[in-house]
Amino acid sequence: MKIDSTQSLAIDPNQLQQITANMSDTDGLQKAAEQFEAIFLQLVLNSMHSASDVMAGESGLLNSREMKHFRGMHDAQLAQYMAGSQQLGLAEHIVRQLGEGLSEVENKFKQWAEPVALSHQGPAFTQSLHAPTDALKSDS
Numbered sequence: 070m071k072i073d074s075t076q077s078l079a080i081d082p083n084q085l086q087q088i089t090a091n092m093s094d095t096d097g098l099q100k101a102a103e104q105f106e107a108i109f110l111q112l113v114l115n116s117m118h119s120a121s122d123v124m125a126g127e128s129g130l131l132n133s134r135e136m137k138h139f140r141g142m143h144d145a146q147l148a149q150y151m152a153g154s155q156q157l158g159l160a161e162h163i164v165r166q167l168g169e170g171l172s173e174v175e176n177k178f179k180q181w182a183e184p185v186a187l188s189h190q191g192p193a194f195t196q197s198l199h200a201p202t203d204a205l206k207s208d209s
Contacts, residue, residue, distance in 0.1 A: 098168055102160035107152035109159060114144040 118140060125132055152160065 095164075095168060099160070099164055102163035102167075103152050103155075105163060106157060106160040107149045110148035110151050110157070111145050114148060115141065118144070 122132060122137075151157065155161065
């Protein structure tokens, strides 16, 4: 398998920042769908390996704790590669289904160029906090 240097690593802490920073909604949806597909494929590979581990028993050649750890790392990278090659089509279907609603939903907070709260003080802020004592005496 040839390793493509443009493909991201399976364990990359910057992936969330890449999805949310300076991307349009459709680009962010595409990246999130690819990540979902990679996680799904990793779960499928893990389930496949745990089924084969049960069949091999405790005395299997590749059944050590270390081998399971490195096989899990390999599965994560393989799942990331498979999701990036877009051959399964799960990410495409997610984008197609969820992308229809993106054009209908508009973010009203992006339209505000000025702060929502008023910066000047209204009459409620300039009134005295103490009630006149005459008004209190007449009530009792």
